[in-house]
Amino acid sequence: xxxxxxxxxxxxxxxxxxxxxxxxxxxxxxxxxxxxxxxxxxxxxxxxxxxxxxxxxxxxxxxxxxxxxxxxxxxxxxxxxxxxxxxxxxxxxxxxxxxxxxxxxxxxxxxxxxxxxxxxxxxxxxxxxxxxxxxxxxxxxxxxxxxxxxxxxxxxxxxxxxxxxxxxxxxxxxxxxxxxxxxxxxxxxxxxxxxxxxxxxxxxxxxxxxxxxxxxxxxxxxxxxxxxxxxxxxxxxxxxxxxxxxxxxxxxxxxxxxxxxxxxxxxxxxxxxx
Amino acid sequence: xxxxxxxxxxxxxxxxxxxxxxxxxxxxxxxxxxxxxxxxxxxxxxxxxxxxxxxxxxxxxxxxxxxxxxxxxxxxxxxxxxxxxxxxxxxxxxxxxxxxxxxxxxxxxxxxxxxxxxxxxxxxxxxxxxxxxxxxxxxxxxxxxxxxxxxxxxxxxxxxxxxxxxxxxxxxxxxxxxxxxxxxxxxxxxxxxxxxxxxxxxxxxxxxxxxxxxxxxxxxxxxxxxxxxxxxxxxxxxxxxxxxxxxxxxxxxxxxxxxxxxxxxxxxxxxxxx
Numbered sequence: 065x066x067x068x069x070x071x072x073x074x075x076x077x078x079x080x081x082x083x084x085x086x087x088x089x090x091x092x093x094x095x096x097x098x099x100x101x102x103x104x105x106x107x108x109x110x111x112x113x114x115x116x117x118x119x120x121x122x123x124x125x126x127x128x129x130x131x132x133x134x135x136x137x138x139x140x141x142x143x144x145x146x147x148x149x150x151x152x153x154x155x156x157x158x159x160x161x162x163x164x165x166x167x168x169x170x171x172x173x174x175x176x177x178x179x180x181x182x183x184x185x186x187x188x189x190x191x192x193x194x195x196x197x198x199x200x201x202x203x204x205x206x207x208x209x210x211x212x213x214x215x216x217x218x219x220x221x222x223x224x225x226x227x228x229x230x231x232x233x234x235x236x237x238x239x240x241x242x243x244x245x246x247x248x249x250x251x252x253x254x255x256x257x258x259x260x261x262x263x264x265x266x267x268x269x270x271x272x273x274x275x276x277x278x279x280x281x282x283x284x285x286x287x288x289x290x291x292x293x294x295x296x297x298x299x300x301x302x303x304x305x306x307x308x309x310x311x312x313x314x315x316x317x318x319x320x321x322x323x324x325x326x327x328x329x330x331x332x333x334x335x336x337x338x
Numbered sequence: 339x340x341x342x343x344x345x346x347x348x349x350x351x352x353x354x355x356x357x358x359x360x361x362x363x364x365x366x367x368x369x370x371x372x373x374x375x376x377x378x379x380x381x382x383x384x385x386x387x388x389x390x391x392x393x394x395x396x397x398x399x400x401x402x403x404x405x406x407x408x409x410x411x412x413x414x415x416x417x418x419x420x421x422x423x424x425x426x427x428x429x430x431x432x433x434x435x436x437x438x439x440x441x442x443x444x445x446x447x448x449x450x451x452x453x454x455x456x457x458x459x460x461x462x463x464x465x466x467x468x469x470x471x472x473x474x475x476x477x478x479x480x481x482x483x484x485x486x487x488x489x490x491x492x493x494x495x496x497x498x499x500x501x502x503x504x505x506x507x508x509x510x511x512x513x514x515x516x517x518x519x520x521x522x523x524x525x526x527x528x529x530x531x532x533x534x535x536x537x538x539x540x541x542x543x544x545x546x547x548x549x550x551x552x553x554x555x556x557x558x559x560x561x562x563x564x565x566x567x568x569x570x571x572x573x574x575x576x577x578x579x580x581x582x583x584x585x586x587x588x589x590x591x592x593x594x595x596x597x598x599x600x601x602x603x604x605x606x607x608x609x610x611x612x
Contacts, residue, residue: 202474202511209502210509227523228483235484237476237523244522245515249501 076299076321077280077337082119082272084151084265084293085110086283087126087134089306090327092141094231100141103305105328107142112331114144116338119272122150123265123281125224125258125288127194127239128173131155151268153223153258154179157192159267160257166219168192171208171242173199190219193246193254195226195239205242212250220246220254226288259285260292269296280321282330284308291318301330350573350595351554351611356393356546358425358539358567359384360557361400361408363580364601366415369506374415377579379602381416386605388418390612393546396424397539397555399498399532399562401468401513402447405429425542427497427532428453431466433541434531440493442466445482445516447473464493467520467528469500469513479516486524494520496528500562533559534566543570554595556604558582565592575604 085091091110092100113120122145126134131147131154138145154176161168167184170177172194180192191208212218226238243254258264269279276297283289284306293300302308302320305327313323324330359365365384366374387394396419400408405421405428412419428450435442441458444451446468454466465482486492500512517528532538543553550571557563558580567574576582576594579601587597598604 198476200476200479202472205474205515206508206510209511209515213502213509227525228487234480235487236480237483237519241483241519241523245511245519248518249511249515251501 077334079278080118080280080299080334080337081278082121082274082280083113083334084121084123084268084272084279084281084298085327086259086281086285086289086306087122087124087138089284089308090282090303091122091138091143093306094229100137102141102143103326105326107144109327109331110144112335116335118334118338119274119279120149121268121272123259123268123283123289124150124152125226127153127176127223127258128197129175130178133175151264151271153194153264156264156267157221157223157257158183160221160255161190161192166190166221168221169208169211170194171199171204172196172223189215190221191246192221192223193239193243194223196242197236200237200242205245209246209249212246212252218250218252220250220252222254222256224258224288225254225256225260259283259288260295262292262296265293265296265298269298280334282324282327286312286315286318286320290320294318294321303327303330351608353552354392354554354573354608354611355552356395356548356554357387357608358395358397358542358546358553358555358572359601360533360555360559360563360580361396361398361412363558363582364556364577365396365412365417367580368503373506374411376415376417377600379600381418383602383605384418386609390609392608392612393548393553394423395542395546397533397542397557397563398424398426399500401427401450401497401532402471403449404452407449425538425545427468427538430538430541431495431497431531432457434495434529435464435466440464440495442495443482443485444468445470445473445478446497447471463489464495465520466495466497467513467517468497470516471510474511474516479519483520483523486520486526492524492526494524494526494528496530498532498562499528499530499534533562534569536566536570539567539570539572543572554608556598556601560586560589560592560594564594568592568595577601577604 091106092102094100131150135147169188169191222243225240228238281293281300290300299321304325365380366376368374405424409421443462443465496517499514502512555567555574564574573595
């Protein structure tokens with residue numbers, strides 16, 4: 065059966081009980097430093113999902129702000145969204161830290177630190193790295209490295225594995241690049257929290273109370289959104305907004321269950337099946 | 339035939355006409371910021387090599403100083419060494435840049451910049467990365483990344499691939515870690531100049547006018563010194579000084595042609611065969 069184009073979604077879209085939405089590139093385009101503009105039709109699309117009775121989670125790899133700050137920005141752009149609806153890497157990392165009695169040294173953005181307020185950070189036995197931006201200094205990287213190399217079994221938890229992203233003043237190296245530097249120096253593998261980690265999608269599903277067969281992921285990132293969700297047993301749509309590029313449609317490993325021009329079109333098609 | 343222990347070196351050591359010596363960890367132990375102490379017997383060992391008529395090259399991956407500064411430091415420690423006897427990554431990189439009409443953007447230590455004085459650096463079409471130390475800032479790494487990702491075919495030349503090194507104030511991430519960050523962000527492979535690159539050892543041999551069968555490498559680094567030289571067709575000895583660790587003797591890929599306690603012992607044994 066053809067898997068491209070919205071019109072072929074009929075069969076499996078009928079089973080859907082919930083949606084997982086990526087945020088940057090699906091709801092809005094980031095302008096760096098707290099700015100951004102909504103993608104046409106997305107504000108209304110979120111309202112229509114909520115009115116339909118479908119369950120909804122916002123699944124983001126954003127780690128430059130607390131969920132409170134992040135949600136406030138989106139509300140300012142007109143979105144109907146609350147902190148309780150957001151699945152993000154920092155809270156997922158906190159669960160892992162608690163479960164395994166890990167005390168992190170944080171190499172993260174200053175604005176993310178409050179997410180770890182409840183976590184014991186004395187005498188660290190692991191390092192948590194996020195998109196630290198200006199905090200990715202020579203001194204801070206050496207400090208994180210020395211702590212890791214001094215551990216009997218170094219544990220590095222990375223809030224995502226992105227290569228780079230664009231802000232108004234140009235491209236910036238993302239957390240994945242610095243994760244690779246520490247992995248190489250210590251000859252270790254980081255544990256990635258956030259998309260495309262299976263546990264991250266499973267958390268979002270658990271929060272919705274749905275099995276993967278009843279949920280659809282909608283994202284602009286062919287690997288982290290679409291590939292990650294599919295490995296979890298979900299269907300996944302790629303929008304042609306945000307970081308989407310035409311060459312994604314020839315990706316050697318990942319094929320979305322369907323392409324849609326934007327979130328509004330995805331919601332049109334899905335709601336027609338209900 | 340047994341390949342361990344100096345006494346088995348007799349057969350092949352007789353063919354030797356020249357020696358390649360690693361510097362840090364073989365001649366002296368680095369104390370950071372220009373300091374250091376000679377390893378016992380090494381000053382005299384260099385004198386004895388020169389008096390024997392064997393050819394001699396100092397092969398270093400040092401990129402935090404010009405060869406002039408580097409040699410001056412070693413002379414200050416008592417070594418008989420001149421700039422013309424040193425094979426180092428920066429001049430090797432300059433040869434590659436000239437051959438291929440490459441105009442580098444430099445992400446290197448300030449003290450290394452004079453090595454590139456003759457090279458056209460306008461409108462860069464490649465990036466050269468060395469052990470930049472404090473110059474490994476967030477802004478400088480983003481700048482190097484933007485230049486690379488903006489090239490039709492990004493060229494990244496790395497002056498070595500070391501993971502980390504020790505200075506008096508602690509361990510520091512080496513150039514290899516930052517090379518990996520840029521490789522991952524741009525989805526490219528760096529071209530490594532310096533040990534263990536085959537071309538680097540071949541340059542040193544050409545400078546001595548010897549085929550690999552007539553030269554012996556002596557170093558403390560099982561991979562970069564011993565493995566690299568052996569892949570070039572040379573014999574290679576590992577000294578039990580510098581960064582040598584007992585677990586090196588169980589290295590899964592590399593077996594030195596012999597172990598020696600230090601440079602002085604290596605020279606004792608080699609000169610006995612002549």
